[in-house]
Amino acid sequence: MDGMHDLGGRQGFGRVRHRPAAPTFHADWEKRANALFSLAVRHRLFNMDEYRHAIERMEPRHYLAASYYERTLTSIATLLVEKGVLTHAQLETLAGGSVPLALPSAAGRTNVAGREAFVRDERVRVRGEHVPGHVRLPAYVRGKTGTVVGKSPAYPFPDAHAHGVAASPEPTYDVRFDARELWPNAAEAAFVHVGIFESYLERAP
Amino acid sequence: MTTENTGERTVASLEQRVAALESVLEARGLRAREFAEEFRHVAEEKWVPENGARVVARAWTDPEFRARLLANGRQAVAELGIEMPPHHGHLVALENTPKVHNVICCTLCSCTAFTVIGLPPDWYKDLEYRARVVRESRTVLKEMGLDLPSDVEIRVWDTTADTRYMVLPERPPHTAGWAVERLAALITKDGMIGVARI
Numbered sequence: 303m304d305g306m307h308d309l310g311g312r313q314g315f316g317r318v319r320h321r322p323a324a325p326t327f328h329a330d331w332e333k334r335a336n337a338l339f340s341l342a343v344r345h346r347l348f349n350m351d352e353y354r355h356a357i358e359r360m361e362p363r364h365y366l367a368a369s370y371y372e373r374t375l376t377s378i379a380t381l382l383v384e385k386g387v388l389t390h391a392q393l394e395t396l397a398g399g400s401v402p403l404a405l406p407s408a409a410g411r412t413n414v415a416g417r418e419a420f421v422r423d424e425r426v427r428v429r430g431e432h433v434p435g436h437v438r439l440p441a442y443v444r445g446k447t448g449t450v451v452g453k454s455p456a457y458p459f460p461d462a463h464a465h466g467v468a469a470s471p472e473p474t475y476d477v478r479f480d481a482r483e484l485w486p487n488a489a490e491a492a493f494v495h496v497g498i499f500e501s502y503l504e505r506a507p
Numbered sequence: 508m509t510t511e512n513t514g515e516r517t518v519a520s521l522e523q524r525v526a527a528l529e530s531v532l533e534a535r536g537l538r539a540r541e542f543a544e545e546f547r548h549v550a551e552e553k554w555v556p557e558n559g560a561r562v563v564a565r566a567w568t569d570p571e572f573r574a575r576l577l578a579n580g581r582q583a584v585a586e587l588g589i590e591m592p593p594h595h596g597h598l599v600a601l602e603n604t605p606k607v608h609n610v611i612c613c614t615l616c617s618c619t620a621f622t623v624i625g626l627p628p629d630w631y632k633d634l635e636y637r638a639r640v641v642r643e644s645r646t647v648l649k650e651m652g653l654d655l656p657s658d659v660e661i662r663v664w665d666t667t668a669d670t671r672y673m674v675l676p677e678r679p680p681h682t683a684g685w686a687v688e689r690l691a692a693l694i695t696k697d698g699m700i701g702v703a704r705i
Contacts, residue, residue: 309638310614324628337546397527399519454597454670474668492661497668
């Protein structure tokens with residue numbers, strides 16, 4: 303989905319609030335939230351792709367205003383309710399107040415038929431697809447052409463795995479793009495590399 | 508407090524939401540509170556940048572290890588007893604040179620090789636870094652205190668899948684003859700993300 307989470311290249315943001323040796327956590331509840339997510343995944347209450355997608359499905363104003371660990375909590379709460387572990391009303395009673403959840407999911411999809419394997423140095427193009435469900439592709443490379451510089455082992459296909467759809471695992475390719483082709487006349491010189499699932503790619507014409 | 512009034516019912520605070528979710532998992536027989544204790548320990552003691560620092564220092568001093576690290580990062584860090592979670596199937600070490608500077612990010616969320624370089628810092632997960640570093644890397648790095656010469660090529664790596672990256676910084680010239688432990692003490696998480704030089 304073309305969600306609010308897909309931030310790469312969006313303009314209007316200010317300086318990074320960087321300090322050397324910056325902390326990961328600011329409060330103890332954040333560690334407990336992170337622990338809950340890890341425990342739930344370990345016990346297969348949900349998988350990593352479902353977890354990511356439930357964050358992406360947060361109402362956009364909620365997504366932008368929430369801290370990182372509030373997004374974690376919202377995803378866990380949403381998935382537990384969607385999977386029938388408890389009802390939203392039961393969760394709100396336990397929490398002693400309202401608990402905002404993410405919005406419902408669109409359908410997932412399986413691997414793209416007729417996908418091809420690629421080798422290092424090959425020119426590839428990112429398919430110009432708009433996927434309604436979970437997709438692990440930043441929109442800034444959609445339809446763009448780049449060069450394969452690496453290949454990973456096969457992983458569960460996120461577009462399927464986030465939705466309980468059957469699919470084959472597939473590799474990802476590290477693809478190198480020229481930033482000035484991604485944002486013509488509107489980016490600083492650099493090479494930007496993106497890890498891209500095989501189904502998202504086609505041979506460059 | 509983050510409690511706000513929606514006009515209908517007060518939004519539960521983040522602490523209340525955590526406690527509620529903990530009790531849901533406890534009710535299913537998962538020891539959420541005990542696991543939180545264990546998690547605190549692992550996050551603070553085990554997933555620390557000192558792991559990656561040992562990897563970098565070894566690569567600086569042992570050319571054969573460096574070659575193995577560049578060929579198969581996951582296997583090379585395992586030699587030093589550093590584990591990666593099963594879903595991090597692949598670790599790519601990105602070698603900085605006098606003319607090439609690498610920097611990592613995750614524009615979609617917060618993915619990092621956290622067992623190697625440590626859990627990501629707050630700013631790495633903020634909207635600003637995620638939005639800007641792919642499009643205006645030189646300016647962002649400069650704002651963060653790393654002013655690269657104009658003839659240095661910048662390579663940004665967006666961690667959008669399950670391959671994980673770490674930057675192998677350049678060894679500072681004044682460290683010739685230093686022992687591995689002394690070198691490791693120089694290496695920071697920011698250096699392995701690529702927003703600082705060592």
